Amino acid sequence: MTAASPPEVLRAPLVVEFPFTRSLGPVQSAFLTGLRERVVLGVKTADGKVMVPPVEYDPVTAEEIRELVEVGATGTVTTWAWNGSPRPGQPLGTPFAWVLVRLDGADTAILHALDAPGPEAVRTGMRVRIRWAGERTGAITDIACFEPHDAEATEQATPHDGQFADAVTGIVAAARLDYTYSPGRSQTAYINALADRRTVGERCPSCHKVYVPPRGACPTCGVATTDQVEVGPAGTVTTYCIVNIKAKNLDIEVPYVYAHIALDGADLALHGRIGGIPYDQVRMGLRVEPVWTEGGRHPDHYRPTGEPDADYDAYKELI
Amino acid sequence: MTGTGKEPVAVVGIGQTKHVAARHDVSIAGLVREAALRALADAELTWADIDAVVIGKAPDFFEGVMMPELYLADALGAVGKPMLRVHTAGSVGGSTALVASNLVAARVHRTVLTLAFEKQSESNAMWGLSLPVPFQQPLLAGAGGFFAPHVRAYMRRTGAPDTVGSLVAYKDRRNALKNPYAHLHEHDITLEKVQASPMLWDPIRYSETCPSSDGACAMILTDRAGAARSPRPPAWVHGGAMRSEPTLFAGKDFVSPQAGKDCAADVYRQAGITDPRREIDAVEMYVPFSWYEPMWLENLGFAAEGEGWKLTEAGVTELDGDLPVNPSGGVLSTNPIGASGMIRFAEAALQVRGLAGEHQVPDARRAMGHAYGGGAQFFAMWLVGTEPPAS
Amino acid sequence: MPTTSRYARDVAVVAFAQSDHRRRSDELSEVEMVMPVLHQVLDQTGLKAGEIGFTCSGSSDYLAGRAFSFTMTLDGVGAWPPISESHVEMDGAWALYEAWVKIQTGEADTALVYSYGKSSPGSVRDVLTRQLDPYYLAPLWPDSVALAALQAQALIDAGETDEAALAAIAARSRTAAEANPHAQLRGGAVEQGDYQVRPLRTGDCPPIGDGVAAVVLAAGDTARRLCARPAWITGIDHRIEAHGLGLRDLTDSPSTRIAAEHAGVFDAPVDTAELHAPFSSQEVVLRKALRLDGDDVAVNPSGGALAANPVMAAGLIRIGEAAARIHRGESDRAVAHATSGPCLQQNLVAVLEGEPA
Known part of the structure; x- marks a missing residue:
C-alpha cells in the first residue's frame, strides 16, 4: 500500500537553553x-x-x-x-x-x-x-x-x-532560543500510528528494506521510502548494555537493560529498555514485546514473550 | 597549469594546549591561540607566513557560539585571509587537517594553519549531544550507552574475553604519563584499579571511558619549499582520506563499519602500504571507549577479523610492542571532542618527526592518524612518514 | 577553454538545482526537503550518487536547533557504498570551495555540493545573534537586521546611498524575481513597508524562509561531457575581516575586494553579477568593492537574496544562478558572491565563464 493523503502536520516547541559558563x-x-x-x-x-x-x-x-x-x-x-x-x-x-x-x-x-x-x-x-x-x-x-x-x-x-x-574571571551567559519542531511527513505517519499502539515503518522501493522508525529516505539508496509496513509487535534483542549509572532527567531505577531490538519485519533495530526480567538474565536473542503505559507516546519498555530465544544467525545482521 | 600531480604536503609545526577539565584562565580565543602559537613556534614561522586558516570543532552548541570562527578570525591571524570551518562530527579534527592538506596539495596555498578545539567547560557535552527532540524517544542510557551494545556485539562475534578492555585503558593511561599535554595523569594507575572501577554501562567500566576536556591542537602544513626551510624534521603526508556512510541503515555493521575499511584502504593505496601491520610503526586511533582499540585494529586491517583483541592481549599495542597504539595516551586520556581527531593526526606526525619526547616510538618512520565520528559513520585518516612521498 | 587558467585543473559548474523557497516547510523534514533537489541536480548530469567523486555540504546546527543535524540529511544522498564526503558549518558556497579544492588535487573529477537551511523553526534574527562575540556582543542580542541597519546608516551618512536608492534596489530585485519560479518574494509591487530597524524597511530585508540548493562540479573533459556549456570557475577566493563592527569601515568590504582580485574579477569585464546581499544596503557595499558601477552588468537577475534567502544556501544559490545563466547562454562571464557573518564579515567571490559559442 502507499501513503494516504498527508496527515495534519505535527508541531511541538523545542527550547534550546543553557547557562554557558565563560572564562574571560x-x-x-x-x-x-x-x-x-x-x-x-x-x-x-x-x-x-x-x-x-x-x-x-x-x-x-x-x-x-x-x-x-x-x-x-x-x-x-x-x-x-x-x-x-x-x-x-x-x-x-x-x-x-x-x-x-x-x-x-x-x-x-x-x-x-x-x-x-x-x-x-x-x-x-x-x-x-x-x-x-x-x-x-x-x-x-x-x-x-x-x-x-x-x-x-x-x-x-x-x-x-x-x-x-x-x-x-568568568561570566554566565544564559541563552535561550525557542524553536517549533516539526518532524516531517515520514515521521509524522510513524508517530500517528504509535498513538494506536502500532509500529509502522516504511519500505524502500529500491532495496525493499523496512525502516523503523522511518526517516523519509532510504539512507543507502537515497530515495523516499513510501510504502508503509506495520512491524512487530514482538522482536528480538540483538545486543544490549546494562546501565548502572543514573542518567540526568531519567527516572529509571538502575541497573536496567538498554537494548537494540529488531522488531519482526523490520530490517534494523530500534532502541528500548527491557523489563519484566532480572537485568542479569537478559541475553542477545531474547524475544520481547512492547509494554505500553497510559499516555506514553512510545512503549514504556519491552518484556519477554516467553518464546524460545532467536538463533544468532537469524539476527546478527540486524544489530 | 602550475604543476603536475599533487604537491607533497609536510607538517612543519605542531602545537597543543595542556588539556584539562576546565581552562578557567583563558577565553575561547585564548585557548585556540595557545595551540596556534606553539605550532608557529615549532615551525619558526610568524602569522604573516600563514596563507589560510582551516578550523574545525564539534557542534556549536558545546560552547554556545554559532560559527565561532567568525569571532575567532582576529585571534587566529585570519583577517584578510581565507578561513574555512569544517564540521564532520567526532571525525572533525581529522577532516579539518585533510581539508588544510588539500589546500597545499592542490597548490592553492603554500602554508596553512589548521586548528581544532573544544572548550567543553563552557557547557556540558551531554546537554549538547542530547538536546531533546520532540516526539522522539530519548536516548535512555547516557553517553556510554550508545557504544556499549556495540562492544557487546564485538565480544559476541569474536569471543574476546572480557578482560581486554581494561588492558587498553591501563596501557593508554600509562602512556599518558609520558605525555605532558595529556589530560589524565593517573600516577597511581594499576591494572587492578582499572578492573575494579565501576561498571557504568556493562560491558564498559568507568576507567575505560574518555574524559571531558578543554583543549586545542594546531598544525602548520606546507609545501616542498616550506619543508625545505623547516628548522625541524617535517612529517610528510603519504595518504589521506575521508569516508562516510549513513548514520543508521539496514545491514550497517557498527562493529566494523565499511566506511572505516574503505577509508583505510584508500590511505594505504595512496601510501603504497600493502601490509599495514608490518609497514606502519605507530598508530594514533580514536578510541573513546577502550574496546574500540581491538575493534579498530580489525577495521583498519592490522588484524584479521576476530583477531584484534589478541594483539591487545599479547601486548603488541603497548608502547614497546611492535605496533604501538596511542603512545600519546589517546582519547581515553584526553578528549576535547572537536580537537581529538586532530590530536591523533598531530601525534602521528610527532612520531615520524621524532619529536614525541618520552612517548616516542623508536625509529618510527610511518605512522597513522585516525578519527571517526557520528554513529561510527564518518572516518578521516592520514598516514605520515619521515621521507617525502615517492610520487 | 576558459580565458584564464591559474589552477592545475579546469573545473566547471555543470548542473544547478534549487527548491522553491518558502516561508515554512513544516510538512517536510530536512532530508525530505533536500532529497528531491539532489535528484534533480544529478538527473541534469545523468550521474548517479555512486559515480560522484566527492560530496560536500553546508548547513548549521544552530539554525536547526539540533546538534549534528547534517548527519540525518546525509540519508538523502544514498551514501552506500561509503562515499568520500565532508561538511562545512558554513554557507554552501564554502562547501563548493572545499569540493573545488578536492578536484584540484586530482583526487576527484566530479563533486556534488549541497546546502540547506530551514529558518522557519526558529527566529532567525535571534538565532544569528549567537554568531557574535560571546563576551561583548551576544549578551546584548543585537539581531541581524539591527546590525545591517547600523551599516545602512553609515552608508547614508557617507553619502553613498539614501532610502530612495535602497528602495529602488529592493524593487529591482523583486521585479527581476518575477522570472524566477523558485523565488519566495517576487513582483515590483512588493511594498517597502515600515521600518524594521531604521533606516531599513521591510522591503530592504530578505524574506525569511526555507530552501535547498545543489550543484555538480566536474573537471575538464568530464565537464564537457556532462554539460553543453559548462560554467568554468576561472577564479575563486574567499577572505574574512575582523569580527568587531567597531573595528571595521562598514561602508566598505575589503575582504570582497581582495577575494575579487585573487579570483581575477577585474581581469576582464563581467556581464552578470549574482551578489549575496541579504539587505539592500549591502548591495551598495558590494557594488563598490566589485566595481560594478555601470548599467552594463545584470546585477542579481535572479532577484538575489532579497527574493529568497534560505540561510546557509543563499550563497551557493548565487554561484548556481550565475552558472545557470552561462549554461543557458545568457552570460559569458559572471561574478558570483557569497557572504557570512555580521555585516559582510566574510566573503567569497567566484568568476564563472562560458566558452564562446
Whole structure:
C-alpha cells in the first residue's frame, strides 16, 4: 500500500537553553571588572591605536596586546539604527537606538543601546555618555545603555594597570532560543500510528528494506521510502548494555537493560529498555514485546514473550 | 597549469594546549591561540607566513557560539585571509587537517594553519549531544550507552574475553604519563584499579571511558619549499582520506563499519602500504571507549577479523610492542571532542618527526592518524612518514 | 577553454538545482526537503550518487536547533557504498570551495555540493545573534537586521546611498524575481513597508524562509561531457575581516575586494553579477568593492537574496544562478558572491565563464 493523503502536520516547541559558563582571560577580565567599577578600559595596539572594547589580539597584526588604558565614559555616535520594536534580551524594553560609540580617548567604537525619545533625537556625531546599571556584576550589561550628553570631548586615554580587587574571571551567559519542531511527513505517519499502539515503518522501493522508525529516505539508496509496513509487535534483542549509572532527567531505577531490538519485519533495530526480567538474565536473542503505559507516546519498555530465544544467525545482521 | 600531480604536503609545526577539565584562565580565543602559537613556534614561522586558516570543532552548541570562527578570525591571524570551518562530527579534527592538506596539495596555498578545539567547560557535552527532540524517544542510557551494545556485539562475534578492555585503558593511561599535554595523569594507575572501577554501562567500566576536556591542537602544513626551510624534521603526508556512510541503515555493521575499511584502504593505496601491520610503526586511533582499540585494529586491517583483541592481549599495542597504539595516551586520556581527531593526526606526525619526547616510538618512520565520528559513520585518516612521498 | 587558467585543473559548474523557497516547510523534514533537489541536480548530469567523486555540504546546527543535524540529511544522498564526503558549518558556497579544492588535487573529477537551511523553526534574527562575540556582543542580542541597519546608516551618512536608492534596489530585485519560479518574494509591487530597524524597511530585508540548493562540479573533459556549456570557475577566493563592527569601515568590504582580485574579477569585464546581499544596503557595499558601477552588468537577475534567502544556501544559490545563466547562454562571464557573518564579515567571490559559442 502507499501513503494516504498527508496527515495534519505535527508541531511541538523545542527550547534550546543553557547557562554557558565563560572564562574571560586577562584582557576581557580587566574590561568587565572595570565596568563593574564604572571604569572603561581599552587596549593599545603596537601602533598606538586604542581599542574599546579591548580586544585580546590585534586584528591587523594578530599580536597579543595587553597594554591597558582608561578612556572616558562619554563618547560620540559613529552610526545608529532606530529599533522601534525591542526583542527579548536586548538592553532596553522600550524603543531605542542601536549605536556604535567611539568613547573619548578611543579609536574604535563599541556597540550598545542608546536611550533616546525617538529617532529624530538621534544623529551620527551626537554626544552620549554611559548610563550605568544599578546592579553591576562584571558584564557588558553593566552598561545599561548610553544616553544623550551635551559636552565636548576632553578625556584622553590614560594608562591603567587593569588591577581591581576581586576581579571577575568568568561570566554566565544564559541563552535561550525557542524553536517549533516539526518532524516531517515520514515521521509524522510513524508517530500517528504509535498513538494506536502500532509500529509502522516504511519500505524502500529500491532495496525493499523496512525502516523503523522511518526517516523519509532510504539512507543507502537515497530515495523516499513510501510504502508503509506495520512491524512487530514482538522482536528480538540483538545486543544490549546494562546501565548502572543514573542518567540526568531519567527516572529509571538502575541497573536496567538498554537494548537494540529488531522488531519482526523490520530490517534494523530500534532502541528500548527491557523489563519484566532480572537485568542479569537478559541475553542477545531474547524475544520481547512492547509494554505500553497510559499516555506514553512510545512503549514504556519491552518484556519477554516467553518464546524460545532467536538463533544468532537469524539476527546478527540486524544489530 | 602550475604543476603536475599533487604537491607533497609536510607538517612543519605542531602545537597543543595542556588539556584539562576546565581552562578557567583563558577565553575561547585564548585557548585556540595557545595551540596556534606553539605550532608557529615549532615551525619558526610568524602569522604573516600563514596563507589560510582551516578550523574545525564539534557542534556549536558545546560552547554556545554559532560559527565561532567568525569571532575567532582576529585571534587566529585570519583577517584578510581565507578561513574555512569544517564540521564532520567526532571525525572533525581529522577532516579539518585533510581539508588544510588539500589546500597545499592542490597548490592553492603554500602554508596553512589548521586548528581544532573544544572548550567543553563552557557547557556540558551531554546537554549538547542530547538536546531533546520532540516526539522522539530519548536516548535512555547516557553517553556510554550508545557504544556499549556495540562492544557487546564485538565480544559476541569474536569471543574476546572480557578482560581486554581494561588492558587498553591501563596501557593508554600509562602512556599518558609520558605525555605532558595529556589530560589524565593517573600516577597511581594499576591494572587492578582499572578492573575494579565501576561498571557504568556493562560491558564498559568507568576507567575505560574518555574524559571531558578543554583543549586545542594546531598544525602548520606546507609545501616542498616550506619543508625545505623547516628548522625541524617535517612529517610528510603519504595518504589521506575521508569516508562516510549513513548514520543508521539496514545491514550497517557498527562493529566494523565499511566506511572505516574503505577509508583505510584508500590511505594505504595512496601510501603504497600493502601490509599495514608490518609497514606502519605507530598508530594514533580514536578510541573513546577502550574496546574500540581491538575493534579498530580489525577495521583498519592490522588484524584479521576476530583477531584484534589478541594483539591487545599479547601486548603488541603497548608502547614497546611492535605496533604501538596511542603512545600519546589517546582519547581515553584526553578528549576535547572537536580537537581529538586532530590530536591523533598531530601525534602521528610527532612520531615520524621524532619529536614525541618520552612517548616516542623508536625509529618510527610511518605512522597513522585516525578519527571517526557520528554513529561510527564518518572516518578521516592520514598516514605520515619521515621521507617525502615517492610520487 | 576558459580565458584564464591559474589552477592545475579546469573545473566547471555543470548542473544547478534549487527548491522553491518558502516561508515554512513544516510538512517536510530536512532530508525530505533536500532529497528531491539532489535528484534533480544529478538527473541534469545523468550521474548517479555512486559515480560522484566527492560530496560536500553546508548547513548549521544552530539554525536547526539540533546538534549534528547534517548527519540525518546525509540519508538523502544514498551514501552506500561509503562515499568520500565532508561538511562545512558554513554557507554552501564554502562547501563548493572545499569540493573545488578536492578536484584540484586530482583526487576527484566530479563533486556534488549541497546546502540547506530551514529558518522557519526558529527566529532567525535571534538565532544569528549567537554568531557574535560571546563576551561583548551576544549578551546584548543585537539581531541581524539591527546590525545591517547600523551599516545602512553609515552608508547614508557617507553619502553613498539614501532610502530612495535602497528602495529602488529592493524593487529591482523583486521585479527581476518575477522570472524566477523558485523565488519566495517576487513582483515590483512588493511594498517597502515600515521600518524594521531604521533606516531599513521591510522591503530592504530578505524574506525569511526555507530552501535547498545543489550543484555538480566536474573537471575538464568530464565537464564537457556532462554539460553543453559548462560554467568554468576561472577564479575563486574567499577572505574574512575582523569580527568587531567597531573595528571595521562598514561602508566598505575589503575582504570582497581582495577575494575579487585573487579570483581575477577585474581581469576582464563581467556581464552578470549574482551578489549575496541579504539587505539592500549591502548591495551598495558590494557594488563598490566589485566595481560594478555601470548599467552594463545584470546585477542579481535572479532577484538575489532579497527574493529568497534560505540561510546557509543563499550563497551557493548565487554561484548556481550565475552558472545557470552561462549554461543557458545568457552570460559569458559572471561574478558570483557569497557572504557570512555580521555585516559582510566574510566573503567569497567566484568568476564563472562560458566558452564562446
